[in-house]
Amino acid sequence: MPTVQLLSNLMMRGNIGRRGAGLCPVRGHSNVQGDRTVGIEEKLTQAFLDRLGAAYNFEPPREHGYDVVETINAMLEGKVKVFIGLGGNFSIVTPDTPRTWEAMRACDLSVHITTKLNRSHFVHGRDALILPTLGRTEIDLQNGVPQGVSVEDSMSMMHFPTA
Numbered sequence: 001m002p003t004v005q006l007l008s009n010l011m012m013r014g015n016i017g018r019r020g021a022g023l024c025p026v027r028g029h030s031n032v033q034g035d036r037t038v039g040i041e042e043k044l045t046q047a048f049l050d051r052l053g054a055a056y057n058f059e060p061p062r063e064h065g066y067d068v069v070e071t072i073n074a075m076l077e078g079k080v081k082v083f084i085g086l087g088g089n090f091s092i093v094t095p096d097t098p099r100t101w102e103a104m105r106a107c108d109l110s111v112h113i114t115t116k117l118n119r120s121h122f123v124h125g126r127d128a129l130i131l132p133t134l135g136r137t138e139i140d141l142q143n144g145v146p147q148g149v150s151v152e153d154s155m156s157m158m159h160f161p162t163a
């Protein structure tokens with residue numbers, strides 16, 4: 001029996017191979033879970049791009065995007081002039097916060113779509129927008145009618161909570 005499986009069996013009390021049981025890979029907070037489920041990453045596979053294009057009847061770009069460090073470097077080099085952040089605290093969680101602040105300030109525009117303010121919102125490009133959005137636990141009322149919002153949890157289960 002391979003060492004990893006043996007240790008997993010020991011740690012998980014024998015759930016490997018038991019019907020309806022097994023390991024539970026937790027990939028991080030909910031954004032990490034959702035990002036990977038919908039294919040958000042900087043280097044998509046050609047197979048994924050082919051399926052995406054077929055599903056939505058368009059030709060997706062085939063060149064890879066930047067990872068975090070490459071993005072910061074590209075901002076400093078003037079190759080990336082607009083930063084759009086969806087939640088998170090980009091400039092604080094990057095490997096080199098002072099360098100990231102310099103890169104953010106080099107942008108022409110920074111846009112943050114966020115549920116609450118954080119330190120990254122105060123370090124921005126020449127022009128800046130902060131666009132508020134609802135969090136997944138808030139009720140979205142449209143013309144007085146609560147809307148459902150899909151939420152994927154750490155177990156890859158989809159929920160459709162309403163009011």
